[in-house]
Amino acid sequence: MLARAMPATPCQVAGTEVETLLDILRDEVNLAVWQRQLDPAVLHFAQAVLASGSVLAETYTWTQEDPQAADKVKLPGFAQLVAGVPGYAQFIADIAYLVSLFACLLDARTVGVRLRTLDKAMCPRWHVDKVPVRLVTSYAGPGSEWLSEQDSPRQQLGGPAVDPYMKDDAAHALACAEVALLKGERWQGNEGRGLVHRSPGLPAGQRRLLLTLDWLD
Numbered sequence: 304m305l306a307r308a309m310p311a312t313p314c315q316v317a318g319t320e321v322e323t324l325l326d327i328l329r330d331e332v333n334l335a336v337w338q339r340q341l342d343p344a345v346l347h348f349a350q351a352v353l354a355s356g357s358v359l360a361e362t363y364t365w366t367q368e369d370p371q372a373a374d375k376v377k378l379p380g381f382a383q384l385v386a387g388v389p390g391y392a393q394f395i396a397d398i399a400y401l402v403s404l405f406a407c408l409l410d411a412r413t414v415g416v417r418l419r420t421l422d423k424a425m426c427p428r429w430h431v432d433k434v435p436v437r438l439v440t441s442y443a444g445p446g447s448e449w450l451s452e453q454d455s456p457r458q459q460l461g462g463p464a465v466d467p468y469m470k471d472d473a474a475h476a477l478a479c480a481e482v483a484l485l486k487g488e489r490w491q492g493n494e495g496r497g498l499v500h501r502s503p504g505l506p507a508g509q510r511r512l513l514l515t516l517d518w519l520d
Contacts, residue, residue, distance in 0.1 A: 311330065311331035312331070312452050313331060313332070313333040313452045313496045313498070314331055314332055314333070314451075314452070315332065315333065315334035315335075315336070315449070315451065315475075315498075316332055316334070316335050316336070317335075317336035317337075317338055317481075318336075318337065318338060319337075319338050319339070320337070321337050321339070321404070323335055323336065323337050323338075324337050324404065324408060324482070324484055325408065327408075327436060327484040327486060328408075330492060332486070333485070333486040333493065333496055333497060333498040334449060334483060334484070334485055334486065334498045335483070335484045336477065336481050336482070336483045336484075337481065337482040337483075338478070338481050339480055339481065339482060340480060341397075341442070341479075341480040342393055342397065344389075344390040344393040344394075345390060345393050345394050345397050345442065346442075346443075346480070347389070347390055348385075348388055348389065348390030348391060348393065348394045349394070349442035349443035349512045350443050351388050351389070351390070352385050352388055352420070352443070352512060353420065353443050353444070353510045353511075353512060355385075355388070357384060357385050357420065358420055359382060359384060359385065359418055359419055359420045359512070360419055360420075361381060361382050361416075361417065361418040361419070362415070362416065362417050362418075363378055363381050363415075363416040363417075364413060364414070364415055364416070364519070365378065365402055365406075365413070365414045365415075365416055366412065366413050367406060367411070367412045367413070375403075376399040376400075376402045376403045376406070377399065378395055378398060378399055378402070378416070381395060381398070381416070381418075382394075382395070382418060394442075398416070398418070398514060401438065401440070401482065401514070401516065402414055402416060402516060405438050405516045405518070408484075409435075409436065409518050411518045411519070411520065412520045413518075413519040413520035414516055414517065414518065414519060415516065415517035415519050416514070416515075416516055417513075417514070417515045417516075417517075418512070418513070418514050419512075419513050420510055420511070420512055420513075421444075421502075421505070421510060421511050421512075421513055422505060422509070422510045423505055424501070424502035424503060424504050424505060425502045425513075426501055426502045427501060427502055427504065428460075428501060429450065429455075429456065429460055429499050429500070429501050430460055430499070430500070430501065431457075431460065431487060431488055431497030431498065431499055431500075432485060432487035432488065432497060432498075433487060433488050433489060434487040434488075434489055434517055434518070435486070435487055435489045435490040435491075435518050436484055436485065436486050436487060436490055436518055437484070437485045437487060437515055437516065437517055437518075438482065438483070438484055438485075438514075438515065438516035438517075439477070439482075439483045439485060439513070439514070439515050440477075440480065440481065440482045440483065440513075440514050441477065441479050441480070441481075441511050441512065441513050441514075442479070442480070442512040442513075442514065443479060443510075443511060443512040444479065444505070444509060444510055444511025444512060444513075445476065445479065445503040445505070445511060446476055446477025446478055446479060446481055446483075446503070447476070447477050447483070447485075447500050447501070447502060447503065448474040448475065448476045448477075448500060448501050448502075448503050449474070449475050449476075449477070449485075449498055449499065449500040449501075450473055450474060450475070450499045450500070451473075451475065454473040455499040456499075457495070457499065460499065474501075476503065485497075485498045485500060486498055
């Protein structure tokens with residue numbers, strides 16, 4: 304009888320090319336990061352939104368009507384509250400581009416889009432997502448924090464036993480503008496191997512503008 308091959312230890316990859324995101328399809332990868340730079344107009348827009356004090360909690364479900372038109376994503380009416388801020392058109396175009404990338408990479412027909420302004424950690428404890436894969440990017444403010452496999456307290460996730468990790472230097476952090484694909488527990492074959500991560504703590508007065516995309520179908 305042939306011995307069953309042991310799965311490789313989950314690992315993380317990062318690179319300056321958008322093609323780095325393709326690595327999320329590798330069995331052993333549970334985080335792929337595109338280390339990109341934002342268009343200045345988009346960056347200035349995001350900073351202006353936070354400076355204005357605007358509160359955003361936008362959701363949108365994008366459905367692909369034509370399999371040949373995933374590169375023609377439209378988000379009608381999205382984030383209209385800040386439509387008057389300079390750079391809005393470029394900002395929406397950037398989100399549409401990320402939806403297109405996400406849909407093409409995963410052959411997704413339905414994508415959940417969420418855009419939020421945050422003034423505190425949304426998920427402050429270390430956890431794994433109960434989804435196949437999620438795209439995360441911070442347009443302004445700090446990015447999400449994550450742990451490599453050797454530092455991941457998988458047996459105590461969600462409880463107070465992992466609180467010591469709040470104080471040590473094990474955490475890695477995504478930079479503002481970086482685009483990350485986080486593999487979760489519902490990716491086939493990835494049970495018990497989802498990326499352990501959390502929202503960053505925010506000092507009083509600091510905010511972030513966060514976009515997440517979910518593969519719904």
